[in-house]
Amino acid sequence: MAMEYPCSAADIDVAVSGRRQRRLLSVSRYLHPVKGLQPSPDPPTKPEEPPTPPHHWLSLLDQHYYGQAEVMLRLVTCWDFDIFIFDRMTNGDAxxxxxxxxxxxxxxxxxxxxxxxxxxxxxxxxxxxxxxxxxxxxxxxxxxxxxxxxxxxxxxxxxxxxxxxxxxxxxxxxxxxxxxxxxxxxxxxxxxxxxxxxxxxxxxxxxxxxxxxxxxxxxxxxxxxxxxxxxxxxxxxxxxxxxxxxxxxxxxxxxxxxxxxxxxxxxxxxxxxxxxxxxxxxxxCSDICNPCRTRLVSLYWSHLVMREFFRQGDMERGQHQEISPLWDRHSTNMANTQSAFISFVVEPLFSLWNKYSGSALSSTMLQNLQANKQFWTTSK
Missing domain, CATH: 1.10.1300.10 (3'5'-cyclic nucleotide phosphodiesterase, catalytic domain)
Structure with a gap:
């Protein structure tokens, strides 16, 4: 059953960020040694130097992933940068x-x-x-x-x-x-x-x-x-x-x-x-560049945007309203929708950008776009 979207200001105000909840409930947050939550040792029998807290394996895992995120950031100006991998490496803090x-x-x-x-x-x-x-x-x-x-x-x-x-x-x-x-x-x-x-x-x-x-x-x-x-x-x-x-x-x-x-x-x-x-x-260009990404990244974005469109269509159906064009999950063909979006919205913009820029990047984006358009056209 589709979740009903809040249409009033009061409903929107009470929405709670799931990311904030995950951050508060994070196991790593509470087990990291700098949080001071290590197991309490037995009372010392004589004065001694405070021991160095051992690195918990979860904190090491955090450091490992954040280190990989830093390595990825060195390639952030590369067009084939995968934002989904980066988001996972930063624990949702992309x-x-x-x-x-x-x-x-x-x-x-x-x-x-x-x-x-x-x-x-x-x-x-x-x-x-x-x-x-x-x-x-x-x-x-x-x-x-x-x-x-x-x-x-x-x-x-x-x-x-x-x-x-x-x-x-x-x-x-x-x-x-x-x-x-x-x-x-x-x-x-x-x-x-x-x-x-x-x-x-x-x-x-x-x-x-x-x-x-x-x-x-x-x-x-x-x-x-x-x-x-x-x-x-x-x-x-x-x-x-x-x-x-x-x-x-x-x-x-x-x-x-x-x-x-x-x-x-x-x-x-x-x-x-x-x-x-x-x-x-x-x-x-930056806002609608998903079809200009590499195949797998572009496909993933396509599925995410269609899922959001269909959710709106479900709400319109539940409210007995006319369902917006291409938003009906029971009648919309995803391949047709994506092919049309690329042909009538994305391609004209990036063709002009390539004509203006003429850079290697603009050429790469246009090539990716044509390949993804061909994929959706043959998938109909």
């Missing part, structure tokens, strides 16, 4: 590790004088704001988008012109672009009179919701306090533009403008507004 690593790699902590402890607290809070009950819109997806964003920011036509504020805003927009996603699409929100549809009547209710949650988190965490007022203004502008650009209903608008710029050859990323537009394109 976003936290990814954010800390990116901020160190890009020198953002030193450049802005950020507090590393405050950054970690921010990352942990951000991760806990993603619901674990969903299959696709989770913190793993956020970590995957951060990794993709980092790869695309290395593009030779873009990288030389990026400022530290641009990089920081792009990475954190990637991290927060689906913050507290409800696991349903905008059509479901509007037809069920969800509070988000009333709150953001000008359009893009989900994206505006994610953006405002993100800005609230930035403020309450104090992460941006070391930034100058000018940098904060630019940061907010970039984050808002990038998160709102993920609204798939506005895809054709961005594609038309991108195509026009490429045909005219008038993109000047040294210009602040042109650079902002290109960061929006990079954000869109």
């Amino acid at each position: 976003v936290v590790f990814m954010i800390e690593h990116m901020f160190n790699t890009y020198g953002l902590i030193r450049h802005f004088g950020l507090d590393p402890l405050r950054l970690r607290q921010f990352a942990v809070t951000l991760q806990d704001m993603y619901y674990t009950r969903h299959s696709y819109h989770t913190s793993v997806h956020a970590a995957d988008v951060i990794q993709a964003m980092s790869c695309l920011l290395q593009d030779p036509k873009l990288k030389p012109y990026l400022t530290p504020v641009d990089v920081m805003a792009a990475l954190l927009a990637a991290a927060t672009h689906d913050l507290s996603h409800p696991g349903v699409n905008q059509n479901y929100i509007v037809k069920n009179n969800h509070f988000l549809s009333a709150l953001y009547q000008d359009g893009s209710p989900l994206e505006n919701y994610h953006y405002n949650l993100a800005m609230g988190l930035f403020k309450t965490s104090g992460l941006l306090e070391p930034l100058s007022q000018q940098d904060r203004t630019r940061f907010g502008e970039v984050v808002q533009a990038l998160i709102l650009a993920t609204d798939i209903s506005r895809q054709s608008k961005y594609l038309a403008l991108f195509s026009t710029h490429i045909q005219n050859g008038d993109l000047d990323v040294a210009d602040e507004q042109h650079r902002l537009f290109m960061l929006q394109i990079v954000m869109k």
